[in-house]
Amino acid sequence: MSKNHGFRRYGLRTFCSLLGAAVLVAAATVFIFFLPQDAQSARRSTSFLCMDCHPEAKELISKGNVHKPVKLGLCTSCHNPHASKHANLIGSDINALCYNCHDQKRVLAGTEVHAPVEEGACLECHDPHSSNQKGLLKKTASEACYSCHPRKDISAKKNVHPEVKKGNCLGCHRPHASDRAGLLTKDRRRLCTGCHSAKDERLVSSHRGLNVAKADCIGCHSPHSSDNVGILKASMHKPFKDRKCGACHLPGSSKVSRTGTRLCTECHESKMSDFNKRYSHLVNGDGLNPCVNCHNPHSSDEEYLLKDKEERLCFSCHEDTEKLTAKSNFTHAEIQKCSSCHVSHGSNEQYFLAAGEGTCSTEQCHATQGRFTHPVGDEVIDPRSNTPMNCSTCHNPMGSPEEFILRGGKDRELCIQCHQV
Amino acid sequence: MMSSIKLKWLIVLFALAAPLLHSTRGYCAQQRNVELIAMIGKDEVMGTFNEPAALFYDESKQRLYVADTVNNRLVSFDQGFTFLASLVHENFALPMGIVKLSTGEFFITDGEKAKVIFIDVKNKIIEPLNIRNVPPAAERFLAGRIAIGGDEHLYVIDRLNKRILVVDRNGNFLRSITARGREFYGFNDVRVDDRGFVYAVDTLAAKVYVFNDKGRLVSKFGGDGRLVFPVSVAVDSRGYVYVLDRHPGVIRIFDKTGRLQYDLLKKGYNPGELYNPSYIYIDAKDRIFTIDGNRVQVFKEKR
Numbered sequence: 001m002s003k004n005h006g007f008r009r010y011g012l013r014t015f016c017s018l019l020g021a022a023v024l025v026a027a028a029t030v031f032i033f034f035l036p037q038d039a040q041s042a043r044r045s046t047s048f049l050c051m052d053c054h055p056e057a058k059e060l061i062s063k064g065n066v067h068k069p070v071k072l073g074l075c076t077s078c079h080n081p082h083a084s085k086h087a088n089l090i091g092s093d094i095n096a097l098c099y100n101c102h103d104q105k106r107v108l109a110g111t112e113v114h115a116p117v118e119e120g121a122c123l124e125c126h127d128p129h130s131s132n133q134k135g136l137l138k139k140t141a142s143e144a145c146y147s148c149h150p151r152k153d154i155s156a157k158k159n160v161h162p163e164v165k166k167g168n169c170l171g172c173h174r175p176h177a178s179d180r181a182g183l184l185t186k187d188r189r190r191l192c193t194g195c196h197s198a199k200d201e202r203l204v205s206s207h208r209g210l211n212v213a214k215a216d217c218i219g220c221h222s223p224h225s226s227d228n229v230g231i232l233k234a235s236m237h238k239p240f241k242d243r244k245c246g247a248c249h250l251p252g253s254s255k256v257s258r259t260g261t262r263l264c265t266e267c268h269e270s271k272m273s274d275f276n277k278r279y280s281h282l283v284n285g286d287g288l289n290p291c292v293n294c295h296n297p298h299s300s301d302e303e304y305l306l307k308d309k310e311e312r313l314c315f316s317c318h319e320d321t322e323k324l325t326a327k328s329n330f331t332h333a334e335i336q337k338c339s340s341c342h343v344s345h346g347s348n349e350q351y352f353l354a355a356g357e358g359t360c361s362t363e364q365c366h367a368t369q370g371r372f373t374h375p376v377g378d379e380v381i382d383p384r385s386n387t388p389m390n391c392s393t394c395h396n397p398m399g400s401p402e403e404f405i406l407r408g409g410k411d412r413e414l415c416i417q418c419h420q421v
Numbered sequence: 422m423m424s425s426i427k428l429k430w431l432i433v434l435f436a437l438a439a440p441l442l443h444s445t446r447g448y449c450a451q452q453r454n455v456e457l458i459a460m461i462g463k464d465e466v467m468g469t470f471n472e473p474a475a476l477f478y479d480e481s482k483q484r485l486y487v488a489d490t491v492n493n494r495l496v497s498f499d500q501g502f503t504f505l506a507s508l509v510h511e512n513f514a515l516p517m518g519i520v521k522l523s524t525g526e527f528f529i530t531d532g533e534k535a536k537v538i539f540i541d542v543k544n545k546i547i548e549p550l551n552i553r554n555v556p557p558a559a560e561r562f563l564a565g566r567i568a569i570g571g572d573e574h575l576y577v578i579d580r581l582n583k584r585i586l587v588v589d590r591n592g593n594f595l596r597s598i599t600a601r602g603r604e605f606y607g608f609n610d611v612r613v614d615d616r617g618f619v620y621a622v623d624t625l626a627a628k629v630y631v632f633n634d635k636g637r638l639v640s641k642f643g644g645d646g647r648l649v650f651p652v653s654v655a656v657d658s659r660g661y662v663y664v665l666d667r668h669p670g671v672i673r674i675f676d677k678t679g680r681l682q683y684d685l686l687k688k689g690y691n692p693g694e695l696y697n698p699s700y701i702y703i704d705a706k707d708r709i710f711t712i713d714g715n716r717v718q719v720f721k722e723k724r
Binding site (some may be wrong): 259260261276279284290320351359381382385386389417 | 460462469472474490491513516517532533535536544560561563580581582583588605607625649650689691692696697712714715716
């Protein structure tokens with residue numbers, strides 16, 4: 001057999017095989033790219049289709065961690081290619097959109113939900129396309145946190161908690177939801193002992209030999225930073241600062257030397273008269289000493305050694321006011337600073353107002369109100385209740401769906417309650 | 422197309438489920454009508470109330486007495502609710518509670534000194550009641566609201582010690598009444614019915630406690646969302662418990678075991694409405710007296 005004859009014979013067979021394969025590949029290509037029967041195949045084409053007009057999007061999707069639907073080319077799983085009432089042609093409300101794939105129950109599992117999560121602002125922290133950070137975060141975890149929780153409030157003091165220094169916010173906090181206040185990962189009494197052994201010699205000696213295994217560390221120490229040694233909180237109760245534990249405690253014990261309010265009134269007797277008012281906050285909660293319902297006897301970052309930020313502290317009992325405030329379109333400007341208007345121990349004025357109805361018209365606030373607007377005062381009688389009118393007759397500073405925190409619509413609804421047409 | 426059998430089944434299911442849905446929907450209870458008999462708050466002679474905290478109706482004399490707290494006075498009205506007189510005295514301030522004995526003497530609680538004050542108008546005696554032989558407690562005694570039983574014993578709330586002291590008219594301690602449990606924050610108001618049952622309200626826990634005449638707890642209810650911020654309690658002649666819920670501005674009526682019967686009134690400033698009410702009282706004729714802000718309103722229920 002000549003070489004030529006053999007070539008012609010095998011060449012034809014190869015040619016036929018290659019042609020057959022090419023036809024098969026072409027058919028498969030047509031099937032994958034152009035036939036719409038298989039939905040996933042059809043969607044896969046969208047990324048190519050979209051990139052034709054949106055080449056800039058390539059950059060969006062080219063970082064280290066790519067969102068799964070982006071990786072699969074499923075642009076239309078989030079974007080509507082034709083029309084949408086949401087920005088960027090997003091198919092539906094962003095909150096609902098994320099929960100189409102991410103189990104809402106899991107994300108929101110807990111009694112405390114992080115505000116942006118509750119508001120459905122997932123994109124405040126996450127990049128929906130790709131990111132160089134874990135969890136598709138837009139920035140590093142700590143930078144993401146600092147964009148809402150200013151660094152100066154967290155880590156700007158002299159002594160910084162090492163984990164804060166490392167930017168390990170998620171070491172102690174959950175980003176979405178938790179059953180614990182402050183979105184903590186564990187019960188606050190157990191959280192610290194995860195790293196700090198209560199048996200550690202230095203720790204034991206700095207607490208004068210007291211067993212602090214079950215102590216509430218965050219009660220005295222700032223978990224973030226402080227100008228004080230041992231990251232103790234900013235304001236310290238004088239006996240605590242002077243290390244005179246015996247002023248309140250039995251020697252060598254965490255037990256207190258006197259029961260109830262007597263422990264505090266030994267030094268602060270004059271404060272008791274603050275409570276003997278028409279409206280009083282003297283309630284014996286589940287603690288034995290009602291003073292510690294609100295105050296920390298050791299140290300605090302808040303004024304008057306308050307246990308927590310004013311707003312959080314007050315809302316811990318006044319839950320329905322918190323709900324009203326949260327759902328209202330309009331609230332008073334300093335709603336988080338309760339003590340701007342209210343006194344905390346007791347008052348002869350309704351709502352514990354500091355200066356009754358004069359609270360609103362103090363020089364620094366609404367000094368001119370009532371002079372040129374609707375008259376108020378003892379001589380102006382509310383025909384509905386036959387009692388004098390005041391600011392809160394028409395306004396509800398804690399919250400209202402109406403502009404100017406009015407108790408009814410300003411165009412008609414409120415006025416006709418008294419001014420019959 | 423849904424078959425007619427399926428449709429019928431759906432209708433039956435809905436009919437069965439409707440009452441259940443109604444009973445669980447935010448604890449909505451049926452509203453009943455009441456007639457507003459009187460509204461007292463401002464009078465040319467009397468002036469205006471200033472944060473009144475309590476009232477008492479004397480059945481034998483047909484007199485209404487109001488503790489006009491921030492005006493530091495007691496005010497009386499006749500049966501037509503016309504102002505009669507007021508009593509101001511340096512020996513008491515911020516009257517927070519008021520009861521009257523059948524012999525005509527008053528006991529009030531002084532909010533400024535947190536003590537019980539005895540007032541004998543006829544003999545012009547106004548002095549603190551010395552309560553004797555009280556078992557020691559963790560806290561000092563600070564008197565809260567006061568109630569009176571059919572046997573003329575006084576029921577005084579010992580605010581800080583989370584108990585009610587039962588004392589006779591001479592101040593002799595008879596017994597104390599309290600509740601237990603983590604979710605117990607202390608009593609804000611107390612009332613006693615004709616049979617000696619004691620009704621007390623724990624505002625922070627949003628619960629009502631019912632004790633028998635021996636001071637034993639017979640029932641408690643609330644704390645489950647049916648009450649928001651209950652501040653005062655009263656009992657009518659049927660034995661129904663009227664709980665004044667401050668924040669929603671309603672009176673919720675329960676039977677003694679805590680079954681919700683119906684609601685009265687609604688939140689608002691208008692006559693016949695309640696805005697942040699603070700006190701409820703029911704007289705022998707089942708007239709309902711409420712205090713909200715600087716007004717007293719008197720209602721008669723249409724049953």
